[in-house]
Amino acid sequence: MRTRRIMTDNSNLRTFLSEIAQSEGLTEITNPISPDLAVTEVLWSFEQAHEKPAVWFDSVNAIDGTEAEYPVVTNLFADRKRCAQALNSTVRDVGLEYYERERQQRQIKPQRTESATAPVKDHVVTGQNCDLSTLPIITHHEGDAGPYITAGVCIVPSPPDKDWGYNAATIRLEYRGPRELGLFMIPGRHTASYFEAYEENDEDMPIAIVLGHHPTFHFGAQTLHSIDIDEYNVIGGMRKSALPVVESATLGDDLLIPADAEIVLEGEVQAGDRIEEGPFGEYAGYYGDQAADRHKVRVSGMNCRSDAIFHDIFAGHPDHLNLGGIPIEGRIYDSVKETVSSVENVYLPPSGNCRQHCYVKIDKKKPGQGRNAILAALAPYDLVKHVIIVDSDVNLFDDRDILWAIATRSQWDKDLIAEGGFSSITLDPSAENYEITARGGIDATMELDEEYPDRLESAGIDVEEFLDSATKTLDMPDR
Structure with a gap:
């Protein structure tokens, strides 16, 4: 285990990794490791020691058992200090800073980029050549149904008969096969409403699953706006800069994807078709809804950088x-x-x-x-x-x-x-x-009309010289 340094090129996940590498360092695990519980067991050990490092795994096996091409980075949001750093704020004020950006409703439209200059287009596969089993998708808890994509921001375009713009949401996705994912959509949320509009017209819903971007991209996907607000514009406002986008490999301009993401999966949520999904260890510290028929994603394409980083979120933990x-x-x-x-x-x-x-x-x-x-x-x-x-x-x-x-x-x-x-x-x-x-x-506030004793406080004496001379001993000091 060592501290890793990483080079950066654009305003994306790599920019943030570079910043935290310089400020605190990335904890790097160099030994090959299984994605089946071993990765999260390492994270458990840090958590039990009250440590919150951002962790980079050099060599995580793919689901098919081969050595994956992609390193895994995880635990990025575990420390509130890093979340504050992502929003140029402080531990104390990061929630207020986030809300201020959201409240201003500042929207910046995405900037169209050519495929030739889009890093996410370094490597593109479609159709039968798209194989999710080559990815280091993590199984997080023993009771999980299987490997889950936890850091995927799901991007869906407006239904044709609506004027809603793009929706963005972080949704759990269960690996169900080389080209299939189970999708857990919460009824009443925007993504579910989009799908209902597609399904009412017997149409599959296009979807892009973004794996690896700057934290402001993730925070932008958490905003609460009316359904007709284009959340690509909202993400631009959260970033305070236009989000570069490029056409998708399988749907072209009908589904624009972030140009500087690490990995973007493309596919469709199947109308009239369901697949068993769950259970999964959720935020409350328990396994969530048990296995049930939920929505099925048929994956049709994968875009990624030539040296892509796979981002995972340690579900149910900080x-x-x-x-x-x-x-x-x-x-x-x-x-x-x-x-x-x-x-x-x-x-x-x-x-x-x-x-x-x-x-x-x-x-x-x-x-x-x-x-x-x-x-x-x-x-x-x-x-x-x-x-x-x-x-x-x-x-x-x-x-x-x-x-x-x-x-x-x-x-x-x-x-x-x-x-x-x-x-x-x-x-x-x-x-x-x-x-x-x-x-x-x-x-738990004091009554204004009652007199409380003074609270104990430090005297504020400078004791640094005494602390510098402190040592531990196994024997009684000589008298």
Whole structure:
């Protein structure tokens, strides 16, 4: 294992890898390794040691057992600091920075590029020559149905009878054969609505699966907009620059793909056809919906760089959680600010899967603001179950400090809000029949009309010279 340095050429995944290689280094695993649980076992070991490195695997076998041509990079989003770096922000403010970019609704149309200059067109295969078994697709957990593409951003064009533009979404894809994938689309989400429009006309839905791009591409795919907004334009706004695109190998201008991606698969989601998909280890830390008939992707083409990098996301772990949680924080902040103008920050911690727990810091000015903030924080996003409101002196990013505030500044007979009967997601096993959940919060702020003792604090004395002289000994020091 060593720290890897990587050269960069354009504003893409390689740009970001170069930045983090220079700032903290990429952890490189040089020994050949199996994609079947071994890769994620390495990531488990880092996580159990409370380490969050971005990891580069030099030699991961392909599904067919041969040595894959592509190195695998994973765990990029595991550290909130790297997510902040991708958005030119800070650990504290990255959620607010994301929301500011989203709220501005700045849209930059993609820039058309010629195939001859598009890196993703270095190597193109179509039809029977397209074989997914040559890719190092990872099996993440023992109970998973099989290998899964977890970092694929699915791009679909507007149905012919609509004027919706391109949609982008990160969706899990199960490897089902050399040219087949199982696709898990959540009913009611935009991708599912696109497919319904295609299927109503007995048409297959074109799809491009983007594997490997700058994190702003992934964050752009997480934005919430009305269905008629072209999300290629939204991604451009998130990047603050036009996204280079090029025609696809099998559908030409009818399906434009990112020109500087690492790998782009092309295909169609089959109308009127289903395939068994699942189970899969999901963000809540449990295996999600069990095997069921879901949508089938028939892969017809693959575009990739000559030295392509395969990007994987460690599902159900911080690499997965941060990508979904950070985009929510700013929306909650905005909702709370309408009610409590002195709100300072919002954080969705990994302890709640970056979705179900929400910490809100306020500078409390009058009684009742803590309770108002709880209700406002629950409003924007139905996955949030538990809201904790704290004072300005509490470290929002330290679970111990949050629990300390609950222990010393709240009384549950008057500071707890709880209400049942809310619709739930199917991934919450504590919900009634996986459908109905309770939501609420705790006001762990100090009462304004009560005098609290001073909190213990460091004296701020410079002790660096003493720490420099510190040593460990196995014997009692001489007296």
